[in-house]
Amino acid sequence: MGGMTRSVYVLGAGAHPWGKWPDKTQLQLAHEAMNLALGDASLAWPDIQGLVAASSRFEGGMGWGLHANEVVQSVAEQGIPCINVGGACAAGAVAFQTAYALIASGQHDVVAVLGAERMPKGFIPRPPGSPDDISDSDYLRWVAMGATNPAYWAIEANRRKYDFGTSDETLARATVMMRNNASGNRLARFRAATSVEQVLASPMVADPLHLLEICPVSDGAAAIILGTEKYTRKTGHKPVEVAGCAIATGDFGDPARRIPTVSTNVLPNVSHTSEVVNAVNRACEMAGIGPEDVDVLEMADNTVWHLLSWPELFGFYEPGQGDWMLDNGKLEIGGQLSVNPSGGFLSFGEATTAQAVLQICELTWQLRGDAEGHQVPDATIGMSAVLGLGANGGSVILKT
Amino acid sequence: MMAQQHASTPVVEGLFEIVAGTPKLIGSRCQACNNIYFPQSLSCRNPECRDKSVEQTFLPHCGTLYSFTVQRYQPPPLFRMDHWSPYALGLVDLGDGLQVMGMLTRIALDEIIIGMALKLVVEPLYSDAGIGEKLTYKFASAEGAWAG
Numbered sequence: 001m002g003g004m005t006r007s008v009y010v011l012g013a014g015a016h017p018w019g020k021w022p023d024k025t026q027l028q029l030a031h032e033a034m035n036l037a038l039g040d041a042s043l044a045w046p047d048i049q050g051l052v053a054a055s056s057r058f059e060g061g062m063g064w065g066l067h068a069n070e071v072v073q074s075v076a077e078q079g080i081p082c083i084n085v086g087g088a089c090a091a092g093a094v095a096f097q098t099a100y101a102l103i104a105s106g107q108h109d110v111v112a113v114l115g116a117e118r119m120p121k122g123f124i125p126r127p128p129g130s131p132d133d134i135s136d137s138d139y140l141r142w143v144a145m146g147a148t149n150p151a152y153w154a155i156e157a158n159r160r161k162y163d164f165g166t167s168d169e170t171l172a173r174a175t176v177m178m179r180n181n182a183s184g185n186r187l188a189r190f191r192a193a194t195s196v197e198q199v200l201a202s203p204m205v206a207d208p209l210h211l212l213e214i215c216p217v218s219d220g221a222a223a224i225i226l227g228t229e230k231y232t233r234k235t236g237h238k239p240v241e242v243a244g245c246a247i248a249t250g251d252f253g254d255p256a257r258r259i260p261t262v263s264t265n266v267l268p269n270v271s272h273t274s275e276v277v278n279a280v281n282r283a284c285e286m287a288g289i290g291p292e293d294v295d296v297l298e299m300a301d302n303t304v305w306h307l308l309s310w311p312e313l314f315g316f317y318e319p320g321q322g323d324w325m326l327d328n329g330k331l332e333i334g335g336q337l338s339v340n341p342s343g344g345f346l347s348f349g350e351a352t353t354a355q356a357v358l359q360i361c362e363l364t365w366q367l368r369g370d371a372e373g374h375q376v377p378d379a380t381i382g383m384s385a386v387l388g389l390g391a392n393g394g395s396v397i398l399k400t
Numbered sequence: 401m402m403a404q405q406h407a408s409t410p411v412v413e414g415l416f417e418i419v420a421g422t423p424k425l426i427g428s429r430c431q432a433c434n435n436i437y438f439p440q441s442l443s444c445r446n447p448e449c450r451d452k453s454v455e456q457t458f459l460p461h462c463g464t465l466y467s468f469t470v471q472r473y474q475p476p477p478l479f480r481m482d483h484w485s486p487y488a489l490g491l492v493d494l495g496d497g498l499q500v501m502g503m504l505t506r507i508a509l510d511e512i513i514i515g516m517a518l519k520l521v522v523e524p525l526y527s528d529a530g531i532g533e534k535l536t537y538k539f540a541s542a543e544g545a546w547a548g
């Protein structure tokens with residue numbers, strides 16, 4: 001990337017457990033995550049020089065997505081910049097990238113990143129003010145065909161079965177692996193072990209995807225404190241450096257079924273899920289590494305299809321090889337590539353704007369050796385990958 | 401009491417037209433680079449296209465099934481359908497690099513095969529005493545007993 005940039009380190013990470021928390025407000029979840037991250041960094045609010053928060057459209061933020069301002073006003077009015085960033089389910093990665101740039105540029109020395117989310121009950125409502133006409137893809141997909149989000153993912157999964165002969169048992173095994181990983185992670189919501197038979201016996205939602213193969217929604221909050229080398233030496237932790245971080249959008253001609261559109265322009269030689277592939281490629285370039293160097297991948301597993309396909313799209317191995325990797329335990333904790341040792345979205349449920357921040361917390365703990373109960377042995381390089389509405393992709397690479 | 405008569409209309413305006421008895425989806429075609437879009441678009445989206453002016457076009461009404469799913473749960477209330485039961489949603493390759501999603505019809509759920517030839521049809525989705533019958537586009541098998 002060149003230029004005069006400073007190295008940036010993760011000073012502290014903290015997360016509230018994922019679940020349903022009807023007795024806590026979004027703001028309380030945010031406070032708890034921030035306090036945990038500050039404590040982990042051995043810092044306090046007076047040390048924070050800026051706060052970047054992922055904007056949610058569900059709760060908090062005074063209706064304008066001002067989640068950083070709301071937190072600062074409720075705990076430490078100290079004149080610092082508050083930056084609120086959109087990116088839907090990738091907003092946490094956009095927030096991280098923003099905070100990284102504030103430090104790398106030399107503008108600030110210690111900046112916090114926050115994502116805190118309480119999800120609505122039942123189906124997610126359309127945003128207020130959306131037009132009820134054909135110009136609104138979200139309206140069109142509902143009224144013309146009732147296409148639910150799982151239907152989009154199921155169409156991808158069915159095509160994978162056609163292209164590579166992926167079996168229903170292999171798809172189910174991805175959930176089994178995520179639950180096994182989550183069993184040792186106290187932050188995960190679904191920690192009970194399950195079996196291929198139990199997954200396949202859960203209700204079919206959209207063929208070939210069963211209920212246990214699709215991530216539900218959860219409430220949760222995660223925070224990270226970033227800072228310079230001088231500050232990381234004071235924390236007492238093994239230093240964890242941001243080796244690469246990038247956000248990106250999609251490419252024209254990407255064959256992915258993009259929620260909520262009802263058509264796709266498909267061009268040859270354009271990556272599937274290009275927004276995330278672009279972010280991963282740029283983060284790798286910045287870090288000077290390739291996928292073969294990565295020990296831990298924390299990726300957005302909205303469904304089991306994502307777990308099989310995304311590492312292939314990122315170049316970890318050949319298209320179609322994911323089935324063999326999964327079936328032979330190569331993606332488990334301590335395998336050739338540890339995928340979602342946290343338990344992933346399938347074991348957490350998605351707390352949209354907080355999810356990408358949680359991924360980076362998890363990588364931090366893995367690289368330090370602090371991932372109690374689900375530690376990947378000798379992990380030194382970790383990568384995150386996340387996708388959000390609007391063709392937002394984000395990826396962060398940490399190293400120790 | 402006189403029942404008010406309503407014509408059958410598309411579930412959303414601008415979705416399709418019946419041209420000489422054949423239903424056609426309404427899209428846009430870029431006058432410069434020839435890419436087609438569905439539904440109608442404000443602009444060409446090809447990043448290499450410098451002109452970007454689009455005109456209305458009808459999409460091809462035949463294609464092949466690229467992939468599909470069966471929705472086993474009833475979608476939220478913005479979707480209305482009389483006599484709901486699980487139904488198939490297909491992703492249909494219409495050629496010219498365009499794939500369109502839509503409901504599949506007149507095919508048994510266990511007889512849907514990726515690669516099968518499909519044609520565009522229009523069918524009622526629901527009717528309402530106040531607004532009449534609402535139609536949506538679907539894809540039906542282009543072969544066998546259903547053809548014609």
Ligand SMILES: [Zn+2]
Nearest residue numbers: 430433444449
């Ligand atoms: Zn054009």
